[in-house]
Amino acid sequence: MDSYIVLDLEWNQSPNGREYSNKDLPFEIIEIGALKLNCDLEIVDEFHRVVKPTVYKKMHFKVHEVVQIGIGELKRKGVPFVEAINDFYRFCEIDDRNKKKIICTWGNLDLVELQRNIKFYGVENKFEYPLFYYDLQKLFNIRYPNGEQDRIPLERAVHMLGIDIRRPFHHAFDDAYYTARVMQRMDFWPVSEYYSLDYYRVPRNPEEEIYLHFSGYSKFVSTLFDTKEEAISDKHNSDLICDRCNRMLKKKIKWFSTNQRNYYCIGICPEHGYVKGKIRVRKNDGKYYVIKTTKVVDADVFEEVRQKYEESKIKKIIKSRRRNAYNMGDV
Numbered sequence: 001m002d003s004y005i006v007l008d009l010e011w012n013q014s015p016n017g018r019e020y021s022n023k024d025l026p027f028e029i030i031e032i033g034a035l036k037l038n039c040d041l042e043i044v045d046e047f048h049r050v051v052k053p054t055v056y057k058k059m060h061f062k063v064h065e066v067v068q069i070g071i072g073e074l075k076r077k078g079v080p081f082v083e084a085i086n087d088f089y090r091f092c093e094i095d096d097r098n099k100k101k102i103i104c105t106w107g108n109l110d111l112v113e114l115q116r117n118i119k120f121y122g123v124e125n126k127f128e129y130p131l132f133y134y135d136l137q138k139l140f141n142i143r144y145p146n147g148e149q150d151r152i153p154l155e156r157a158v159h160m161l162g163i164d165i166r167r168p169f170h171h172a173f174d175d176a177y178y179t180a181r182v183m184q185r186m187d188f189w190p191v192s193e194y195y196s197l198d199y200y201r202v203p204r205n206p207e208e209e210i211y212l213h214f215s216g217y218s219k220f221v222s223t224l225f226d227t228k229e230e231a232i233s234d235k236h237n238s239d240l241i242c243d244r245c246n247r248m249l250k251k252k253i254k255w256f257s258t259n260q261r262n263y264y265c266i267g268i269c270p271e272h273g274y275v276k277g278k279i280r281v282r283k284n285d286g287k288y289y290v291i292k293t294t295k296v297v298d299a300d301v302f303e304e305v306r307q308k309y310e311e312s313k314i315k316k317i318i319k320s321r322r323r324n325a326y327n328m329g330d331v
Helices: 061-067 071-077 081-092 110-120 136-143 154-160 172-185 228-233 299-327
Strands: 003-012 028-037 043-050 101-105 132-135 210-214 217-221 251-257 262-269 273-284 287-296
Touching: 003 061, 003 110, 003 172, 028 081, 028 110, 028 172, 043 071, 043 081, 043 172, 081 110, 101 110, 101 136, 101 172, 132 136, 136 154, 136 172, 154 172, 228 273, 228 287, 251 273, 251 299, 262 299, 273 299
Parallel strands: 003 101, 101 132
Antiparallel strands: 003 028, 028 043, 210 217, 217 287, 251 262, 262 273, 273 287
């Protein structure tokens, strides 16, 4: 049976600003908190480690304001990161492949920073690849849609569900506890199919490319390319397929971009109607990959995309005219 590891982290950063950060470790983990839940979402074990800092020997003032931990306390109570992560592996029973453990976090940053710290300290990354996990913040927003903001803070979710507040927020173990309580209290099972994919490690060859299908949309993660242009122009990446019947579609609106990061298109499936494609270009270790989602949409969404397409054409024309004017010396 599945079990769940609800994880939360706190981290420090350069107290002197981003320009003084260690490029290989911009965020140094200073606390790890986790709870283990069984298949019935009951808490069966807990984990907590304070981590001794080695990179940033002073606290960033904003971090100190939030977590209320000083460097002196970290040095006195902390253990080396290597010791902490190996203890965490044992807590997760990471080497027991017969017991499936699903990591759960509030948001999509903790696993990225945990693996970045793992790499920095030269520890083996024992998490499965590809690494699927539950972003409970995303699931909460699916379960309780909120038009005002896409991501509801943990403290607000706790209040919304009427969970007793007996601990402070913004400590790793306490936030892990509240995340677990939200998971227990929210109607989790109807949204449990919407797991997330960690992008710290991405496909390194076509054989590792990832195809995912959910109720309502599909997702594809490509291998790496040397340039963004290669990633966008690759036929495999730019094909549009209906997420319901897997039919290759002819594009009514070809791929276009409004900001050089996100690309859109619209195709028409003879059985399911309009299908929207979206490509996000991401960078990993100096190379580029794409995350492509496809989704059957209605006429209103088609019209929104069509308007964006027309606006992008006008912007291209204006930009081209300005460039020509500049080259001719009129500006």
